[in-house]
Amino acid sequence: MLDDRSTLERDRSGLWQALLELPGSYAGPNRVWPAPYGAIGYGEGALAARLGEDWLSAPLVLEGTQFVLGNLDFGEAESYADIADARGVGVVRAGPSSSGGLTFLVPPSPLSHYSYAQYLAYSSGHAQEAAAADEAMRRLAARCTPAVPTDENPAKQLAWKLWTRTPLLLAARDHAARISAWHVLLARIGKSMSVPLGDEPLLVLSGGFEARHESGDQRVALILSTDDPTLTLAREMLETRVDEIIEVLPDPDLEGYAADMQLWYLGAWTAYYLALAYGQDPSDARPLSALLALEEPQEEAEQE
Amino acid sequence: MLDDRSTLERDRSGLWQALLELPGSYAGPNRVWPAPYGAIGYGEGALAARLGEDWLSAPLVLEGTQFVLGNLDFGEAESYADIADARGVGVVRAGPSSSGGLTFLVPPSPLSHYSYAQYLAYSSGHAQEAAAADEAMRRLAARCTPAVPTDENPAKQLAWKLWTRTPLLLAARDHAARISAWHVLLARIGKSMSVPLGDEPLLVLSGGFEARHESGDQRVALILSTDDPTLTLAREMLETRVDEIIEVLPDPDLEGYAADMQLWYLGAWTAYYLALAYGQDPSDARPLSALLALEEPQEEAEQE
Numbered sequence: 001m002l003d004d005r006s007t008l009e010r011d012r013s014g015l016w017q018a019l020l021e022l023p024g025s026y027a028g029p030n031r032v033w034p035a036p037y038g039a040i041g042y043g044e045g046a047l048a049a050r051l052g053e054d055w056l057s058a059p060l061v062l063e064g065t066q067f068v069l070g071n072l073d074f075g076e077a078e079s080y081a082d083i084a085d086a087r088g089v090g091v092v093r094a095g096p097s098s099s100g101g102l103t104f105l106v107p108p109s110p111l112s113h114y115s116y117a118q119y120l121a122y123s124s125g126h127a128q129e130a131a132a133a134d135e136a137m138r139r140l141a142a143r144c145t146p147a148v149p150t151d152e153n154p155a156k157q158l159a160w161k162l163w164t165r166t167p168l169l170l171a172a173r174d175h176a177a178r179i180s181a182w183h184v185l186l187a188r189i190g191k192s193m194s195v196p197l198g199d200e201p202l203l204v205l206s207g208g209f210e211a212r213h214e215s216g217d218q219r220v221a222l223i224l225s226t227d228d229p230t231l232t233l234a235r236e237m238l239e240t241r242v243d244e245i246i247e248v249l250p251d252p253d254l255e256g257y258a259a260d261m262q263l264w265y266l267g268a269w270t271a272y273y274l275a276l277a278y279g280q281d282p283s284d285a286r287p288l289s290a291l292l293a294l295e296e297p298q299e300e301a302e303q304e
Numbered sequence: 305m306l307d308d309r310s311t312l313e314r315d316r317s318g319l320w321q322a323l324l325e326l327p328g329s330y331a332g333p334n335r336v337w338p339a340p341y342g343a344i345g346y347g348e349g350a351l352a353a354r355l356g357e358d359w360l361s362a363p364l365v366l367e368g369t370q371f372v373l374g375n376l377d378f379g380e381a382e383s384y385a386d387i388a389d390a391r392g393v394g395v396v397r398a399g400p401s402s403s404g405g406l407t408f409l410v411p412p413s414p415l416s417h418y419s420y421a422q423y424l425a426y427s428s429g430h431a432q433e434a435a436a437a438d439e440a441m442r443r444l445a446a447r448c449t450p451a452v453p454t455d456e457n458p459a460k461q462l463a464w465k466l467w468t469r470t471p472l473l474l475a476a477r478d479h480a481a482r483i484s485a486w487h488v489l490l491a492r493i494g495k496s497m498s499v500p501l502g503d504e505p506l507l508v509l510s511g512g513f514e515a516r517h518e519s520g521d522q523r524v525a526l527i528l529s530t531d532d533p534t535l536t537l538a539r540e541m542l543e544t545r546v547d548e549i550i551e552v553l554p555d556p557d558l559e560g561y562a563a564d565m566q567l568w569y570l571g572a573w574t575a576y577y578l579a580l581a582y583g584q585d586p587s588d589a590r591p592l593s594a595l596l597a598l599e600e601p602q603e604e605a606e607q608e
Contacts, residue, residue: 046504058362072506074533164516173380180503187512195499199484200350202376206592208491211582212468217521229378237591278515287541288510 002156003149007276013283015189018111019268020145023137026118028104032125033065033092038084039120042077044108045070045095047184048116050177051260055124065090067123069116071108071295094119096295108292110189110284111268113181117261126257133261136254140262144269155269161246162186162270163277165218167194168242170201170234175225178260182224182267188288190271191280194222202230205237213241221245224263306460307453311580317587319414319493323572324449326415327441330422332408336429337396340368342388343424346381348412349374349399351488352420354481355564359428369394371427373420375412375599398423400599412596414493414588415572417485421565430561437565440558444566448573459573465550466490466574467581469522471498472546474505474538479529482564486528486571492592494575495584498526506534509541517545525549528567 001007008016038061041049048069049059060066066084068077068091081091081101094104094116106115121130142148144155151157167186169179176198183196197204219242223231226249238245248266250259275282284292305311312320342365345353352373353363364370370388372381372395385395385405398408398420410419425434446452448459455461471490473483480502487500501508523546527535530553542549552570554563579586588596 043504043507072504072534184504184507187508188510191511191514192516193499193508193512195497196503199500200347200376200488202592202595203347203488204491204497206492206589206595207495208497210495210589211579211584212496230376233595275515280515285510285514288506291506291510291537 002146002153002159002273002276005146008146010276010279010281011272011283012281015110015272015282016146018109019272020141022111022114022265023141024134026115026122026130026134028094028115028119028122030122030127033090033123035125036061036064037067037124038064038089039067039069040077040080041116042070043072044106044112045116047113047177047181047264048120050180051117051257051264052120052124053177054256055120055126060084061089062087063089065092065123067120068093069095069120071096071106071292092123096292108295110185110282113264114261117257121257129257132254132258136251136258136262137265139251140265140269144266155266156273158246158248158266158270159190159273159277161220161244162190162192162222162274165220165243167192168219168221168238169194169196169198169224170221170231171198171224172226172228172231174228175260178224178263181260181264182222185264185267185271186274188271188284189268189282190274191278191282191285192271192274197234201234202237205234205241209241218243223247225249306450306457306463306577306580309450312450314580314583314585315576315587316585319576319586320450322413322415323576324445326418326569327445328438330419330426330434330438332398332419332423332426334426334431337369337394337427339429340365341371341428342368342393343371343373344381344384345420346374346399347376348410348416349420351417351481351485351568352424354484355421355561355568356424356428357481358560359424359430364388365393366391367393369396369427371424372397373399373424375400375410375596396427400596412599414489414586417568418565421561425561433561436558436562440555440562440566441569443555444569444573448570459570460577462550462552462570462574463494463577463581465524465548466494466496466526466578469524469547471496472523472525472542473498473500473502473528474525474535475502475528476530476532476535478532479564482528482567485564485568486526489568489571489575490578492575492588493572493586494578495582495586495589496575496578501538505538506541509538509545513545522547527551529553 036057039049084091171178179196179198221242250262340361343353475482483500483502525546554566
């Protein structure tokens with residue numbers, strides 16, 4: 001069904017094209033700001049701030065550059081920006097134009113994480129990592145595009161594995177941000193609730209399915225990183241508690257930011273096909289698009 | 305049924321008595337260590353490190369005292385302790401005795417969070433907060449004990465509201481640790497899986513139930529803090545997506561650590577009755593107790 005062209009008609013906003021053209025599409029500022037760096041993220045910018053943690057000294061810095069990324073902050077980001085500004089720290093904002101002191105305009109979109117993340121990479125002097133992420137995503141795009149049939153398309157295959165099942169999301173402690181990345185993608189694009197198991201999965205898994213072992217939905221566990229000792233034990237517990245355990249990893253030659261971005265991108269494609277498999281439009285659901293429209297650009301924002 | 309004495313027979317380890325006697329039971333060290341403080345937590349100690357964040361300068365400190373709390377760290381805690389030690393930072397460990405350089409022995413238990421949390425409070429000079437937490441918990445114990453019938457017992461009432469439903473857990477950004485507290489309690493003691501919605505709930509809730517709106521279990525949302533703007537909007541989205549929205553708050557005169565501890569304690573009682581309502585023993589499930597036994601004290605640990 002996912003190989004049938006008519007299925008794409010459910011994608012009323014043409015998200016597949018935006019997905020396909022995403023790698024290399026960053027056209028924002030590439031000026032490198034003074035180190036050290038801090039970043040706090042809200043809404044669509046939250047994941048970029050988490051994935052960039054290795055480049056940051058702390059969420060909030062007392063010198064250097066303070067990045068404030070994202071939307072849906074309801075004025076809170078503004079107050080952080082003011083504090084940083086008052087301390088003499090350079091404040092750099094990326095988000096919708098209604099946020100004050102904007103340096104980079106990012107219109108709301110299910111794929112806007114890419115813009116926030118690449119912006120943070122370039123702005124913190126990680127152009128090489130940004131290029132590696134584009135390359136890693138480009139490689140994957142060629143395999144995930146709708147023209148590639150299911151039996152050769154990893155995203156379509158994964159979507160079918162998740163279909164009518166509840167996904168449990170796990171990752172090694174160092175890669176916990178991947179859990180929230182997929183949790184948000186599967187819900188926002190894939191229209192499906194998953195269960196993020198980032199906090200102490202051994203304490204949770206050992207008891208969490210005892211009371212209603214046989215009830216409710218089928219479950220599938222997605223392991224979003226290579227194993228650490230906790231994950232190895234978690235797998236043992238999962239074996240009798242879920243229908244299938246699937247390891248979902250970036251290409252083995254990738255590491256760091258490029259690996260995280262490729263895995264996020266795979267999650268976006270997977271969520272896209274999952275929505276279609278359910279007969280849903282992968283575009284934003286109404287309450288979210290209405291909310292984000294309130295923050296959309298009313299006038300030209302200051303661009304670098 | 306929860307008011308029937310025979311129901312308690314399912315509680316083979318007598319957890320209700322441990323729960324009832326918990327407030328004021330801390331008998332560990334009360335020496336105050338030199339500031340500033342850092343704390344990292346694993347397994348049963350993870351929540352204490354998160355709830356104590358206001359008292360900490362950072363997870364890892366370069367001077368002062370480094371707390372390393374908990375179990376199930378698989379050697380990782382040891383390496384952090386070594387690094388801190390090599391830097392000349394005082395390292396203080398609490399956990400099972402197999403961890404090296406132990407200062408406070410905490411045997412594994414579904415209620416051990418209380419010991420880790422109170423230890424961190426006293427050790428960082430917050431004896432007053434620790435006493436306030438005990439008082440807040442004592443007040444609640446009198447209302448939640450099995451002798452109090454369902455119609456006057458908030459924990460029994462809440463357990464019935466969760467029974468045969470999937471709980472979704474939400475809280476304001478500043479209180480996100482409460483989400484993991486309840487997620488772990490409901491699974492470990494209550495034998496029930498819940499869905500923690502700590503990361504960007506608006507992005508997740510707007511789409512997450514679209515594909516399978518009518519399928520699967522009934523859902524109940526637990527709101528574990530007073531509203532911030534995100535929660536107010538999240539409630540609107542929840543209204544058509546769950547069967548009930550329940551606000552679960554600490555006593556209104558409480559704040560900070562005492563409020564968090566009282567809410568954790570309510571979660572423990574609620575999870576306790578939920579297990580009984582499902583006909584389950586609230587004690588640890590076998591795979592977890594086996595795992596924790598590997599770490600249990602083999603010999604007398606050094607106590608202060």
